[in-house]
Amino acid sequence: MQLTLKNLRKDFDGKKVLQGIDFTFEKGKIYGLLGRNGAGKTTLFNCLSGELEADEGQVHLEGEKGLRPLRDEDVGYVFSLPILPEFLTGYEFLKFFTDINRDKVPQGLTVDDYLEMVKIDGEDRHRLIKGYSHGMKNKIQMLCFLITRPPLILLDEPLTSFDVIAALEMKKLLREMKQDHILVFSTHILQLAQDLCDELVLLRHGRIEAVPPELLRSPDFEEKIVTLLGDEPDVQNS
Numbered sequence: 001m002q003l004t005l006k007n008l009r010k011d012f013d014g015k016k017v018l019q020g021i022d023f024t025f026e027k028g029k030i031y032g033l034l035g036r037n038g039a040g041k042t043t044l045f046n047c048l049s050g051e052l053e054a055d056e057g058q059v060h061l062e063g064e065k066g067l068r069p070l071r072d073e074d075v076g077y078v079f080s081l082p083i084l085p086e087f088l089t090g091y092e093f094l095k096f097f098t099d100i101n102r103d104k105v106p107q108g109l110t111v112d113d114y115l116e117m118v119k120i121d122g123e124d125r126h127r128l129i130k131g132y133s134h135g136m137k138n139k140i141q142m143l144c145f146l147i148t149r150p151p152l153i154l155l156d157e158p159l160t161s162f163d164v165i166a167a168l169e170m171k172k173l174l175r176e177m178k179q180d181h182i183l184v185f186s187t188h189i190l191q192l193a194q195d196l197c198d199e200l201v202l203l204r205h206g207r208i209e210a211v212p213p214e215l216l217r218s219p220d221f222e223e224k225i226v227t228l229l230g231d232e233p234d235v236q237n238s
């Protein structure tokens with residue numbers, strides 16, 4: 001399975017943010033998207049997930065059934081600020097979510113099994129989401145795509161709000177999921193990118209470029225990435 005972006009462009013009032021993105025993401029890899037503040041990472045995710053309409057360009061998914069335009073329902077998007085119904089408990093929300101996605105839930109897997117996967121335990125399961133920490137809300141959001149398993153999963157600054165144990169669990173889950181999904185996550189934490197990703201891509205000057213694979217394992221990885229990102233005049237005004 002592949003996700004192909006061709007000449008993807010997005011301006012905001014003459015500010016050129018995405019300036020013709022051409023890139024192919026493949027299943028089986030975790031991609032780390034790096035870019036300076038304001039480089040356009042969230043804008044790119046928003047265009048892929050259908051939150052925003054791109055001004056130009058095409059995005060196609062190629063799988064066993066051939067090539068077709070990417071649809072909104074193909075995308076699981078974990079926002080940096082989770083959006084959830086705060087008036088429900090974690091358990092109630094997931095019960096509802098698994099009910100409406102019944103056809104996608106493997107036989108025998110319960111809401112408690114899912115909550116166990118992300119280590120939200122007994123008492124917390126039955127508390128209102130309103131009182132959850134940022135990390136707990138992120139976990140619930142991540143469970144949603146673990147349930148629906150869309151082909152493309154985008155994670156905007158995930159894991160940063162997780163404690164060390166939860167982050168380890170999530171990394172394990174993501175590594176397992178990459179076999180069947182295209183996983184792209186944006187982060188500013190270079191150590192996390194180096195630790196988790198199979199491939200790094202830089203968003204700069206409104207375009208995406210792959211970081212040479214040997215750089216990912218290089219001892220001066222951080223310095224090299226900082227140098228590559230350092231000359232970034234992020235966004236151009238027309």
Ligand SMILES: Nc1ncnc2c1ncn2[C@@H]1O[C@H](COP(=O)(O)OP(=O)(O)OP(=O)(O)O)[C@@H](O)[C@H]1O
Pocket residue numbers: 012017035036037038039040041042043044235
């Ligand atoms: N809805 C919008 N209207 C106008 N300008 C926008 C809008 N969304 C984003 N921008 C601008 O587009 C540019 C890219 O923003 P974006 O949030 O995509 O960057 P980012 O790489 O995710 O940044 P960060 O790392 O700081 O989260 C910024 O200059 C931002 O101000």
